[in-house]
Amino acid sequence: MKIFIDPPNSLVLFDLVERFGHEPLSAMAAIQERVDNIEIDMPPMNVTLDDVVKGLKYAGVEVPSGVRGRLAVWGPMIEEAEAAIVMDECPYSFGCVGCERSNLMVKYLLKRRGIPVLHVDYPEDDAQATDLVARIKEFLEGLQ
Amino acid sequence: MSEERETRLFMISPRSMLTPDQLVRMVHAFGEEAIVKETCYGCLVEGPRSKVLEIRDKVREDHPNEVFTKCRAYPCSDPRRCRAQHGTRPGFAQLEEEWALLARIQRGLEAVDKGAKPSPREERKKLSVNEFKRICEVQE
Numbered sequence: 001m002k003i004f005i006d007p008p009n010s011l012v013l014f015d016l017v018e019r020f021g022h023e024p025l026s027a028m029a030a031i032q033e034r035v036d037n038i039e040i041d042m043p044p045m046n047v048t049l050d051d052v053v054k055g056l057k058y059a060g061v062e063v064p065s066g067v068r069g070r071l072a073v074w075g076p077m078i079e080e081a082e083a084a085i086v087m088d089e090c091p092y093s094f095g096c097v098g099c100e101r102s103n104l105m106v107k108y109l110l111k112r113r114g115i116p117v118l119h120v121d122y123p124e125d126d127a128q129a130t131d132l133v134a135r136i137k138e139f140l141e142g143l144q
Numbered sequence: 145m146s147e148e149r150e151t152r153l154f155m156i157s158p159r160s161m162l163t164p165d166q167l168v169r170m171v172h173a174f175g176e177e178a179i180v181k182e183t184c185y186g187c188l189v190e191g192p193r194s195k196v197l198e199i200r201d202k203v204r205e206d207h208p209n210e211v212f213t214k215c216r217a218y219p220c221s222d223p224r225r226c227r228a229q230h231g232t233r234p235g236f237a238q239l240e241e242e243w244a245l246l247a248r249i250q251r252g253l254e255a256v257d258k259g260a261k262p263s264p265r266e267e268r269k270k271l272s273v274n275e276f277k278r279i280c281e282v283q284e
Contacts, residue, residue: 011155011242012249014214019204031217036149042224043217092238129248130255134262 001143004081006106007093008074013085016133020140025077047072059105070102071109078109083116083143085136090122116143150193151216152200154186155239157246160210167203167211174202181220185243186211190220209253212246 001022005013008027017024034043047069055072078084086107087093094100110117118139123129154171156162168182171189176199178191189199203211223229252260 009214009238011153011212011214011239012245015212016249018213026214028215028217032151032215035217035219035222092241123245123248123252126248126251129245129252130260131252131263133249133252133256134260137256138262 001082002080003140004077004084004110006084006086006103006110007090007098008077010087010090013087013136016136017085017140020137022083022140022143025081027073027077030073030077058109064101066099067102067105070099071105074102074106075109078106078113081110081113081115083118083139084110085118085120085139086110087120087122148192149190149219150196151188151190151219152196152213153188153216153239154200154203155212155243155246156186157210157212157250158243159247159250160207162207162210170206171199171203174199179220185239188216188220209250209257212249 002025003017003022004025005017007013008025008030010026014024014026014028031043034040034048040046040048051069051072054075055068058071058075059068090098092098093103116139118135120132120135121128123132154167156164156167164182164184164186168180168187171178171180171187176191176195178189178195178199181188181190189196191199200213203213218225220226221229
């Protein structure tokens with residue numbers, strides 16, 4: 001099954017989803033399409049007119065361009081997904097490389113789609129990490 | 145996802161005794177037609193998708209819980225990303241953060257292999273009206 005991961009470029013989630021036999025939908029694959037097929041200077045920093053139009057489907061024109069740009073890449077993946085895993089409170093999904101508004105929009109879009117979504121917390125110690133792995137394994141095996 | 149080219153990032157868990165050099169030698173020894181580039185955290189492997197996935201499976205067979213992988217959008221040594229060619233290398237802050245987390249995930253995977261189950265979560269209950277009133281009064 002196709003699993004959307006949030007953060008969409010997370011190494012841990014990408015690896016775990018593949019390890020337990022599913023196909024992760026990640027930002028890397030979406031950006032690779034733009035690197036290989038469309039000759040734009042530096043995706044995802046630079047976008048095409050199509051991306052801007054796609055972004056408008058998920059967020060209004062008054063929303064900051066960073067949110068709309070992110071959703072132009074992530075939105076089609078959310079539509080394609082059959083299930084999703086969301087890691088809450090990731091330190092790197094907020095700040096210079098992240099955007100909290102985009103994260104909230106992603107959670108809203110996932111809820112609106114009505115697909116099975118697993119929310120896990122960013123692990124702070126070994127016990128929480130074990131719980132995270134076990135929870136993800138149980139969720140992914142339950143989808144088969 | 146592109147069928148022609150896949151670039152994959154292999155990252156070694158900090159709890160592992162494997163070094164990037166050993167990992168690269170191991171991947172070379174598989175004899176697959178792929179470009180392998182050693183990095184500080186492990187290596188990058190680039191080639192046709194089927195070959196790269198074969199390499200991934202072989203690496204997982206030898207080091208099941210120590211090496212983690214994800215695909216990468218840009219090819220190896222792309223001047224827009226490669227630091228050797230004065231690329232910007234955005235995203236490295238996240239990789240560094242996740243590298244630190246891999247030690248815990250490795251331990252988690254080992255525990256799950258031994259049969260660890262997820263701990264039951266406390267169900268969120270609705271707040272009673274009296275409790276809500278008490279909170280409101282405290283905040284005044």
